[in-house]
Amino acid sequence: MNKSHNSDTANGIQHDQDIDLTNSLRKWADSFGVTLESSEFAAQMDLADPLREVRSNFTFPTMKDLPCVDLSLIEKPDEECIYLCGNSLGLKPKRADAYQQEVLNCWAKLGVFTHFTGRFPAAKCDLLVKDSLVKLVGAENTDEVVCMNGLTVNIHLLLISFYRPTATRYKIMIEGHAFPSDRYAVVSQLNLHGYTEEDGLIILQTRPGEHILRTEDILASIEKHGEHVAVIFLSGVHYYTGQKFDIETITKSGQAQGCLVGWDLAHAVGNVELKIHDWNVDFACWCTYKYLNSGAGGIAGVFIHQKHHHDNRPKFCGWWSNREDTRFEMKHSVDAAAGADSYRLCNPPPALVALHIAGLEIFEEAGMDRLLAKQYLLTGYLEHLMDHLALSDAGEDKFVEIITPRDPRQRGTQLSVMFPFSVKDIHERLEKRGVVCDVRLPSVMRLAPTASYNTFTDVYRFFTVLKQVMIECKM
Template sequence: MPSTARLPEELTEEYARTLDQADELAPFRERFAIPQRNGTPVVYLCGHSLGLMPKDAPAAIAQELDAWARLGVEGHFHAPRPWFSYHREVSAALAELLGALPHEVVAMNSLTVNLHLLLASFYQPRGQRRKILLEHFPFPSDLYVAQTHVRWHGLDPQDVLELLAPRPGEATLRTEDTCRRIEELGEELALVFMSGVHYYTGQRFDVEAITAAAHRAGALAGFDLAHAIGNVELRLHDWEVDFAAWCSYKYLNSGPGGVGGIFVHERHGLDPGRFRLGGWWGTPESVRFQLLEEFSPAPGAEGWQLSNAPILPLAVHRVALRLFQEAGPERLYRKRERLTAYAQRWIDYVRSRLPAAPLRVITPPPPERGAQLSLLVERDGGKLYSALQEANIVVDWREPNVIRLAPVPLYNSFADLYRFGQALLQAAHVLWG
């Protein structure tokens, strides 16, 4: 970068630190373990892939290990937090983040397992109503889940799956186009199955409008919220979403392979006639140990449980979600907007300084985004990614040509984004200056 370069005031290090000093959520950063390289904290902008570890996590796990050591099997009922009902330790926090009623959510299994369980219940093709509508370039697991359920019903995915496509020259979908396609499919459509936030582009879909369009067509609507929960505002109950599933290791900071969860709207969850795959942990607690000869589901989302809860991952999940409750979702969402706008400001500045830089943010502006920005790099993307890594900026690369970054309001700072901007500017100058 030429020595004569002068930054706009709002992009200086001093300005970033002033923003951090005024940030009421800044103390939460100290409650996370920030990775270091050579004794220096990295700039960690990869919470969309794996969130950072809450410092309370080791003690939470140790508490359950201690209960196991002291109590053995009696821990199911006599541990400080009895394991028999441990999943309820996180229900209220999840319900708040999802805009759900507590009996509409349960933490269990992992994301793709839960999606299979939900499609077993909610994809029931009948007559001509057999099509599933997905967004363009869906996450592979979502696509594989849909393909295999279609085959399970003896149908051909080539005939049944419909993938939306952006307009020519555009990278993201328009809500009106999605709703129009739902209307066109009409009585052929059984299920709209989309993500809440697209993993590649970072686009936040209008879940409310899409769900309403699906219901007008006589179809159901379900969502993969892996990149949405803990990132964007959700009102699943009021929006009348039929079902949803998520993982907890991204924005929820609950550890690699952490426990997933499901939402089932109460109109389905309280309907004992709604088909679900059975397991003994999905029966009512009052009769669970009677070992009934016929499966009878517990009311609500808990009726989709199969096996007893994984206590050690749930212990991490509990303390991670407690941070959301302490910070308050609305405060987190406001900071998210400011952080992501600041990152966007840096990218725009680099593009203005170096017009030859083949950089373009394909993530839409608010309200169609959360924390994530997807930076499309038309050439030398791998070199740019490597340069950022060498500068201790942790982002990730997604084929064919996108660098993803997500400033997370619980632990990222404006000073982090100053360091990111400086590294991006320096690398862009070397590559394209």
């Protein structure tokens, strides 16, 4: 953005220890000579945005193409929708089309020779993303990360190695309201070893009347139960509330009690700053179709700290667990690849890796620091407008409750909100007007203004539509 505010953005507002986003936004508004709640402010912020061209890398659904839109309510059917759903599925990078066609052309022209030929050689394409993953998750080196499978498959493969229960240490700790697939996975691992959910699962609960898990309560539970806990497995960013957990502090606390600590980074990777090697995380996994924009069902990722690379832990193996230089010798026993690569089972899918690369390249070009700096302002702007809506339209009775932490250091780009009216009704009305967000029962709407492709104008457009919907719901 402009030079007078460069220190607030490119230099990393996310590292400010006394963050007042509304104050920062007001300074911008004053410099433009407009009010913070005006459409002019959003337009000026977009003009000043150094990442404004990044949006052109993505394809936006149009109003006329969305099945939920009521075109009788839309002035411009060819207009882009208001897409605030990158926390569920990121938008398609335009270059994905060419990369997919390249994979298909190579297969068509070369047949089996596509295994070692072309931009995405089938036998080694997964290696192409390693350097990017190292940066995104804060790994030490490429041996700590691997691109493979889907998220829940990887959770199971990791727990096979890291959940090794004993007679006294056999419990698994997760957060309350964990993503269902995570809970299913850990419970099935408990059952596999002969334990019941009731006996083997320790669930971290919020205090009565609160939505956010307090770090001190997590640490207290670890201290209370730690001697019986084999694995702590939590989300880096909670899918429902948008809360970012203190990964470093919780990991240190768990390991001090003798627990292994792993993280599901599905809602964290590409969304918040990660330094999981330096934070001494034992293992982690993530999907890539949310903030990394790899497409629905995109290939997932795994991190295994290098301190565990020679643990000789039990693991499931396949022929891709072998070292690359001996894989095709077809030996009867595994010649294990280094580090996380030894957890691979089968050859990678070049079509999925190509989609993954299409998204990762945009992160490389934009720069994660700049994306995070914009994200702080963009999410702070949405937060301010939601508060403004509550104050202007509801007097002392707020229309909207934001349950995501107000401190931007404790969240990513997602704001989870609750309404005094039926969230289902509000969501349906928004969808008819071309707003794409999602609802998670029982009562939360999730909004994610994503820095790589959303604009301040997108946020303002959403605000104006929501205001109209709220008026309708009051009537």
